[in-house]
Amino acid sequence: MKTEVLIIGGGLIGSSIALQLALRDCQVTVIEKESSGRHASGVNAGGLRQLNRHVAEIPLTIEAAKLWRNIKELVDSDCDTCFPGQIRVAENSEDLKKLQQRQSLVKSLGYHHEEMITKKELYQLAPALSPHCVGALICREDGYARPYHALTAFRHKAESLGVQYSTDNEVYRLNKLDNVWEVRTQKGEFKADVIVNCAGAWANKFAEILGEGVPLTPKTPMMMVTERLPPFINPVIGATSRKLSFKQMQNGTLVIGGAYLAKLDFQQQNTEIDWKKLSESAQTVMALFPQLENVRIVRSWAGIEAFMPDNLPVISASSTEKNVYHAFGFSAHGFQLSPIIGKIISQLILDGKSELPIKAFDIRRFLRSFPN
Amino acid sequence: MNNHYQLVIIGGGAAGLSAAVTAANYDLRIALIDEQAAIGGQIYRGIESVPKQRGKQLGDDYLHGKSLATAFHRSDVDYFSSTQVWSVNKQGEIGIVNNNQAQILTADQIIIATGAMERPVPFPGWTLTGVMNAGAGQVLFKSAGVVPKNEMVLAGSGPLLLLLATQYLHAGIKIKALLDMSTLTNHLYALPKLPQALLAAHYLIKGMKLQQELKQAGIPILEGVSGLKALGDDNKINSISFKHNRKQKTFTTDLLLIHFGVIPHIWLTQSVGCHHRWDDSQQCWQPKHDQWGKTNLDGILIAGDGSSINGAKAAEYSGKISALQAVYALGKINKQQRHQLTLPAKKSKQQERCIRPFLERWFAISDALLITADDETLVCRCEEITAGEIRQAVHEGHHDSNQIKFINRCGMGACQGRQCANAVANIVAAETGKTIHEAGIYRGRPPVTPITLGQLANLYPQEKQ
Numbered sequence: 001m002k003t004e005v006l007i008i009g010g011g012l013i014g015s016s017i018a019l020q021l022a023l024r025d026c027q028v029t030v031i032e033k034e035s036s037g038r039h040a041s042g043v044n045a046g047g048l049r050q051l052n053r054h055v056a057e058i059p060l061t062i063e064a065a066k067l068w069r070n071i072k073e074l075v076d077s078d079c080d081t082c083f084p085g086q087i088r089v090a091e092n093s094e095d096l097k098k099l100q101q102r103q104s105l106v107k108s109l110g111y112h113h114e115e116m117i118t119k120k121e122l123y124q125l126a127p128a129l130s131p132h133c134v135g136a137l138i139c140r141e142d143g144y145a146r147p148y149h150a151l152t153a154f155r156h157k158a159e160s161l162g163v164q165y166s167t168d169n170e171v172y173r174l175n176k177l178d179n180v181w182e183v184r185t186q187k188g189e190f191k192a193d194v195i196v197n198c199a200g201a202w203a204n205k206f207a208e209i210l211g212e213g214v215p216l217t218p219k220t221p222m223m224m225v226t227e228r229l230p231p232f233i234n235p236v237i238g239a240t241s242r243k244l245s246f247k248q249m250q251n252g253t254l255v256i257g258g259a260y261l262a263k264l265d266f267q268q269q270n271t272e273i274d275w276k277k278l279s280e281s282a283q284t285v286m287a288l289f290p291q292l293e294n295v296r297i298v299r300s301w302a303g304i305e306a307f308m309p310d311n312l313p314v315i316s317a318s319s320t321e322k323n324v325y326h327a328f329g330f331s332a333h334g335f336q337l338s339p340i341i342g343k344i345i346s347q348l349i350l351d352g353k354s355e356l357p358i359k360a361f362d363i364r365r366f367l368r369s370f371p372n
Numbered sequence: 373m374n375n376h377y378q379l380v381i382i383g384g385g386a387a388g389l390s391a392a393v394t395a396a397n398y399d400l401r402i403a404l405i406d407e408q409a410a411i412g413g414q415i416y417r418g419i420e421s422v423p424k425q426r427g428k429q430l431g432d433d434y435l436h437g438k439s440l441a442t443a444f445h446r447s448d449v450d451y452f453s454s455t456q457v458w459s460v461n462k463q464g465e466i467g468i469v470n471n472n473q474a475q476i477l478t479a480d481q482i483i484i485a486t487g488a489m490e491r492p493v494p495f496p497g498w499t500l501t502g503v504m505n506a507g508a509g510q511v512l513f514k515s516a517g518v519v520p521k522n523e524m525v526l527a528g529s530g531p532l533l534l535l536l537a538t539q540y541l542h543a544g545i546k547i548k549a550l551l552d553m554s555t556l557t558n559h560l561y562a563l564p565k566l567p568q569a570l571l572a573a574h575y576l577i578k579g580m581k582l583q584q585e586l587k588q589a590g591i592p593i594l595e596g597v598s599g600l601k602a603l604g605d606d607n608k609i610n611s612i613s614f615k616h617n618r619k620q621k622t623f624t625t626d627l628l629l630i631h632f633g634v635i636p637h638i639w640l641t642q643s644v645g646c647h648h649r650w651d652d653s654q655q656c657w658q659p660k661h662d663q664w665g666k667t668n669l670d671g672i673l674i675a676g677d678g679s680s681i682n683g684a685k686a687a688e689y690s691g692k693i694s695a696l697q698a699v700y701a702l703g704k705i706n707k708q709q710r711h712q713l714t715l716p717a718k719k720s721k722q723q724e725r726c727i728r729p730f731l732e733r734w735f736a737i738s739d740a741l742l743i744t745a746d747d748e749t750l751v752c753r754c755e756e757i758t759a760g761e762i763r764q765a766v767h768e769g770h771h772d773s774n775q776i777k778f779i780n781r782c783g784m785g786a787c788q789g790r791q792c793a794n795a796v797a798n799i800v801a802a803e804t805g806k807t808i809h810e811a812g813i814y815r816g817r818p819p820v821t822p823i824t825l826g827q828l829a830n831l832y833p834q835e836k837q
Contacts, residue, residue: 035771035772035774035775037775037778038774042778148778148779149779152768152769152770152779155769156768156769159769225784226825227786227822251781270645272461272462272463272645273459273461273818275459275465275467275476275828275831276831276832278828279828279829279830279831279832282825282826282828282829282831283829285825285829286825286826286829292825292826293824293825293826293829294824294825294826295824295825296786296822296823296824296825297819297822297823297824297825297828298784298785298786298788298819298822299784299788299817299818299819300817300818300819301815301817
């Protein structure tokens, strides 16, 4: 089977790229080794966060936020988005100083999406918070969506524009013959002009095949969710010197994360909750919301995600082969970026360059000779 | 290491007690954890405290549990009563809640003997108040002597249905009718399995006696009933309708006890990551295991009806076999001894199994019930998802149980999917043409029973900063 672009990985990034290419009349096939959203795309926290991103990601996150605001125009579904803001609280003067420095930095770069708020405003926005906090950094336009719903919407829209998905189909090998890629898979051979590697935690397998292996580490951030509670907090809460992501979903459940890692058997694709670490996560919640002591946890889980040593994704053309592109290694904060990644990669493929600055995400940064 | 045991047995029913009593002879540090306040599990519930009169009503098979209980209390096994297990993992860590405190025990070998649960079968009106599992009703009767006041209807399919009916009868409860929902085609298909079943003829004779007794007591037994619906106002049942002899019939009643057989309680084995298979004959998921009760995971064993439904006696034998496997793995006996010592139990277990293929076929649940044919029926009670919504999700491209769970939250409620997992897998299979095994089972997401944020935060109190 011959296609113009073949995308390895049917998660949110792969589906977003497929959609953008299809919108520009490209013929696209997505090969997914399990089912779409089986790993990080389906089970992440769904955070739509511009707050506190690496400066290199700021131009991308701002453009992505615009797309999320009107996501229905793009994918015919609102993906259950809501935008109550994301807040990073300061629990002491040291925290406060860190947040002020951060805000000055963002401001000096000409951005205004991150604001400091006073203790008074913090408690107006989040009265349920333990009284010891002293201030916060906020991005008022931030929010969250439901990840698997978003993924489904992207996939359905892409499919409606003619994108073919081949699921439960693992890619084994890539071969180039006369400028055409021959892709050997579990379900037979595919041919393509262009290949995009969006294989998430499994992406390095393909980088290695291409002779540009990267220091990618699969990791497994844990999440937990509680029983439903009456509405008691709107914005998403994070902390400055603790690992926490805390929000109440529209159905009343609390979704709690914080990048505490589960144990992982990568070969078996098996994650196992680390109770000692999840206990720390619960202690963090107790410190900021002591009134939740008797709230019941009904579920915990961990997804397998690709982490890079600098916690920045790889978004770039291949350094070794023409007509190959990478988009992986989002280090647990790719969900919000996904709509813009589709645009960037489709521009790289069809226009030869991206409108947005992506030098910081070049795969060559992991090669010794690459100038920083 | 105060919290470490060489062997931990989870479940204090027939299999768990038998495992504990067996392993106790080998100088091991053993714990038995049970969620009830007293041992006995479901079958021997209340066995140590049952008054003579009620014990008699419950019958000799029930009273057999006394000998197990006595032997257990003579052993030096550490006994954790009223203790919930909320997690087991491959490291041999067992999360428990006892006295409102969560803690972790560790074990070299774990025997999961969590027994069976009544098969949840969604049908129109099954969530109304006044519709209850017959087994749950019986539990109230065994432990608390609670009996319903008004006339009730019993419906369903399964060998326990007759037993439950006679037990209710003995207790002086009025039964308006017994609706047997096993189909006549079932009975035809079951006949070839009858000769083998005759090897365990005492069970068949017991069944016939029960039936006769009910008839003599003047209780109408309606056979081949289908299309059962519970109807009501204000979320409360006031009548039922069903099809019998090609006629639509209605009964008024404010209590409908239903029973569709039992299935293994697999939520711990599923959570720890044991492999499971769908058993077509028993129409349920079972943890895969070998003749010694070993699962695919090192040191995790399974015993009793939690592995496959074979009844209390077989559970007792299987508890013994798994215990001896654990004793062998702990180096207390050699391979030859394991073989010799388990031989009688294996033989007896095989004997117990004789009747099962016949019973399983005779009482098989009809496809219409398994796949929740009625679109309006709630399948996931916790998240209020109907069969129609699940079918819709399948048509939109979500082709396994876990994708259905992701998209419409089926199985994400407090029951962790215990109520809807089978129905969802059956619906997906029916709609996609996949096998039920391919449609899949929900991935386990601990805690298996909820724990509070406070309990989790204090899980390791001595290391708290």
